[in-house]
Amino acid sequence: MIVALVILLLLLAALGAPLFALIAAIALIGFTAGGQSGTAVAIEFYRLADMPALIAIPLFTLAGYLLAESEAPRRLVRLTNALFGWLPGGLAIVSVCACTLFTAFTGATGVTLVALGAVLYPALRQAQYPERFSLGLLTASGSLGLLLVPSMPLILYGVVAQQFHTTPPVAIDALFKAGLLPCLLMIVVLSIYSAWIARSLPRPARSSGREVWAAVKDAAWELPLPFVILAGIYSGRLAASEAAAATALYVLIVTVLIRREIKLPELPRVIREAMLLVGAILIVLGFSLALTNWLIDGDVPERLFGIMKAGIDSKIGFLLLLNAFLLVFGMLLEGFPAIIILVPLVLPVALHYGVDPIHLGIIFLANLQIGIFLPPVGMNIFIASARFGRPATSIIRASLPFYAILLMCVLIITYWPQLSLVFVR
Amino acid sequence: MKSAGGLEWLRMIENWLLAVLVLILVALSGAQIVLRIFFETGLSWADPFSRGLVLWTGMLGALAAVRDDKHIALDVLQRFLSPPAQRIARVVTLGFAALLCAAMAWYSLGLVGIDYAEGLQTSGGRFTAALRACFAESILPVGFALMALRFALRMFAPPAHAPMLLHHSETVSE
Numbered sequence: 001m002i003v004a005l006v007i008l009l010l011l012l013a014a015l016g017a018p019l020f021a022l023i024a025a026i027a028l029i030g031f032t033a034g035g036q037s038g039t040a041v042a043i044e045f046y047r048l049a050d051m052p053a054l055i056a057i058p059l060f061t062l063a064g065y066l067l068a069e070s071e072a073p074r075r076l077v078r079l080t081n082a083l084f085g086w087l088p089g090g091l092a093i094v095s096v097c098a099c100t101l102f103t104a105f106t107g108a109t110g111v112t113l114v115a116l117g118a119v120l121y122p123a124l125r126q127a128q129y130p131e132r133f134s135l136g137l138l139t140a141s142g143s144l145g146l147l148l149v150p151s152m153p154l155i156l157y158g159v160v161a162q163q164f165h166t167t168p169p170v171a172i173d174a175l176f177k178a179g180l181l182p183c184l185l186m187i188v189v190l191s192i193y194s195a196w197i198a199r200s201l202p203r204p205a206r207s208s209g210r211e212v213w214a215a216v217k218d219a220a221w222e223l224p225l226p227f228v229i230l231a232g233i234y235s236g237r238l239a240a241s242e243a244a245a246a247t248a249l250y251v252l253i254v255t256v257l258i259r260r261e262i263k264l265p266e267l268p269r270v271i272r273e274a275m276l277l278v279g280a281i282l283i284v285l286g287f288s289l290a291l292t293n294w295l296i297d298g299d300v301p302e303r304l305f306g307i308m309k310a311g312i313d314s315k316i317g318f319l320l321l322l323n324a325f326l327l328v329f330g331m332l333l334e335g336f337p338a339i340i341i342l343v344p345l346v347l348p349v350a351l352h353y354g355v356d357p358i359h360l361g362i363i364f365l366a367n368l369q370i371g372i373f374l375p376p377v378g379m380n381i382f383i384a385s386a387r388f389g390r391p392a393t394s395i396i397r398a399s400l401p402f403y404a405i406l407l408m409c410v411l412i413i414t415y416w417p418q419l420s421l422v423f424v425r
Numbered sequence: 426m427k428s429a430g431g432l433e434w435l436r437m438i439e440n441w442l443l444a445v446l447v448l449i450l451v452a453l454s455g456a457q458i459v460l461r462i463f464f465e466t467g468l469s470w471a472d473p474f475s476r477g478l479v480l481w482t483g484m485l486g487a488l489a490a491v492r493d494d495k496h497i498a499l500d501v502l503q504r505f506l507s508p509p510a511q512r513i514a515r516v517v518t519l520g521f522a523a524l525l526c527a528a529m530a531w532y533s534l535g536l537v538g539i540d541y542a543e544g545l546q547t548s549g550g551r552f553t554a555a556l557r558a559c560f561a562e563s564i565l566p567v568g569f570a571l572m573a574l575r576f577a578l579r580m581f582a583p584p585a586h587a588p589m590l591l592h593h594s595e596t597v598s599e
Binding site for chain 1: 450457475496533539562
């Protein structure tokens with residue numbers, strides 16, 4: 001009976017059934033088998049309305065989508081280009097930085113690829129960067145920024161991890177602080193590689209002071225944003241949810257009322273796009289709250305640890321296994337659902353092995369970031385393939401050096417906890 | 426974006442409700458910060474109200490995601506199916522989702538019933554108090570029922586899009 005159910009659910013999953021329905025089915029079956037009514041699942045789901053940190057998700061997502069729809073991406077590229085364009089590999093570095101900031105705000109890596117790819121790919125090719133390098137760089141950069149304030153997956157990790165009342169607690173702002181250096185590491189390493197690739201390319205002249213000033217003025221309304229968020233959160237004056245509210249309100253006023261790049265009649269459409277993503281994530285989260293409770297009642301994480309302890313006795317061994325595991329699941333599930341489903345299982349086990357819950361969050365996101373464009377089925381391969389009009393196999397081949405570089409970064413991040421924890425503990 | 430013609434008005438209500446609720450959420454959260462930082466005060470009802478708004482916007486967003494086929498799913502195998510097999514897979518998986526949503530609509534109706542009865546009891550039979558006790562969660566049965574309906578309608582409709590792109594999806598030319 002159980003075997004038949006498992007096979008049925010796996011088959012439905014493989015055929016493309018919505019993830020939330022699969023989780024709901026498992027939760028309903030589990031609760032009913034445990035002698036509770038299905039109403040208990042509804043009660044667990046309703047806990048969504050009882051999580052203060054959750055407010056940050058719709059607010060930051062809205063801000064990100066509004067910025068994406070406005071001319072902000074173009075201004076961002078212009079400004080970074082004026083500042084860094086003259087460096088060796090300058091335009092590539094511009095691409096990496098712009099993608100990072102953009103993904104941090106939208107939380108959706110595919111959106112970055114689509115929105116910024118359109119601007120950056122022709123620019124890179126025009127500056128005579130090799131085609132293969134350009135494709136790989138943009139595909140890889142698309143998911144960069146998941147570790148940076150105010151990335152939505154990072155908030156999601158915090159929300160899920162807070163269910164476990166760990167000591168020390170997993171505060172969202174602690175995660176934001178922890179992500180800073182690891183994200184910087186990836187940007188720097190990618191920039192060095194880019195500079196090396198571009199060493200023989202003709203270098204554009206340094207932008208005139210006038211162009212820099214014009215670019216700064218052009219982006220004057222957006223410029224304060226990262227600083228307000230960073231300063232607000234790092235100084236402890238604003239909680240993550242408040243920073244989200246301030247950002248959403250500010251961006252709404254700037255894009256709709258001041259710059260008017262999003263016309264008022266278009267606003268409901270943009271809001272709908274953003275909330276569609278939020279809704280798709282929250283509904284998975286709601287059912288996984290029920291599932292998590294059921295798993296904990298059944299001592300599943302403890303049993304999992306029991307099984308693993310037999311084979312793996314060191315923290316290093318555990319982390320190595322975790323890396324491999326997360327890469328595969330990040331590829332299959334993309335970022336959001338992988339966090340929602342895996343954190344409840346992995347976090348209790350990781351705590352037994354002595355992994356800091358904040359560090360674990362950074363490891364999670366760093367791995368998922370690669371998983372998202374990992375062959376054969378990472379989502380961003382197909383998005384890049386559609387966006388740049390190249391077959392998926394070319395995208396994969398172009399991304400090969402970038403897998404190696406980012407994998408190296410992930411290993412450093414995993415085995416050097418201080419890099420993540422220096423600002424936190 | 427095609428939709429069942431008779432349900433067009435429902436779509437309009439849904440979109441506008443979503444936009445209005447989100448704007449209220451933004452304005453209210455913004456006001457709370459201003460009140461806290463500059464006046465060291467705050468509205469006591471605002472926090473639970475905002476959390477309720479998150480649930481409402483989340484459910485409406487999830488409902489909208491059904492129409493655009495944007496619910497998170499593994500689409501690994503689908504790529505390898507023949508078109509007729511894809512159509513069958515769509516009927517089966519969306520039918521499954523419709524069933525689950527219908528079940529959840531029923532169970533969350535039970536939850537609303539429990540809290541309504543409890544609110545009635547603790548307030549000594551005042552209808553408004555009972556209504557307030559179960560108002561936030563009333564989106565659950567409504568939302569799940571509408572999702573069940575929409576999943577059922579979309580079982581036989583063609584898929585809406587390629588996955589997870591914003592609306593501009595033209596290819597870049599060099």
